[in-house]
Amino acid sequence: MINLDDPLIHGYLLRLIGEDGITLIRNMPEGEVTDEEICNTLNPLRTISKAADDKVKKLNIEIKAAKEKGEETKKLEKDVKAAEKEAETAKANLGDEKEITLNTVRKILFILYENKFTICHRERDANSGWLTFRWMLNMDGIYHQIEREKKKLYRNLVKRKEYEDNNIFYVCPQNCLRLVFDEATETEFLCPLCGEDLVFQDNEQFKELLDQRIEEFEETA
Template structure:
């Protein structure tokens, strides 16, 4: 299990829920707590706390149960964090992004691309249209994609390094 105060976890959640959301997340003690108590502890507006909790709930990090007050009939939400899901969620997201980037890299490496003023197409499509764009009427010109391939390779390497960090935490 990744620790909630680990640098990798903090950076991941800072990107997903922002600094205020991270502050809220780091304020919550072990066990169950109401959103009102979280707002007091983190010195944050209740609406911001609820927004953060719902986003964390969508990602299976925050969980809640409800209690009904017998006297008033009010429903109270008791929240708690499930940090056991953090590592799996981070790895799954990295795997999905890696698959997407690797697919895009493969397309770029295997394809020959042409571009007009409005779109970028494969050679076969440009040739089928006699190298004239049906949408804007301009000619398709060959476009090199070496820079894009290098950029994709860099993004993949960076993501694989990040994924390795997750495994080692």
């Protein structure tokens, strides 16, 4: 299992699937599971509440059937009262739980699948013909993925530093835009948006900042 508290992994997953997604990974049941099973695990109080409601429904059906057959229903009536109370208590607790809907679960699973972080098996029920998707996490590729992202970021930083080194910049004092020297000559050193005189911009500080970031990357590489 990957370490979700590692800041690199946490940051990467947060961008990819958000807080709900991280909660899902943290609580993902073992083995191959359906999206509904995952959803139930993520919403334990809602699952209890739904089970209690189902129990009430089932008992009411039994009572009706017993009455039709002219059977004694006293015991069942007592059971249904208790079940109703359970259902009520369960419902009262729901406020403590942030719901993660089945739709959200499916969306997260889909993104994870696209990034090869889940394995999915399809199963067709012989009787109903329904397709069931069974999911399993496989986050092994995440280190590789983060490495790739870091390399891309590093390349972008180096490219940006080159661009800053090789150009002279002019900016509009109203912050409309930033132009390189050749572009500024084309507009006769006037802002093409608001008409103000463009001014030379010293980018030494920005270049230092870029150097710092590049060094940080090289140290951790």
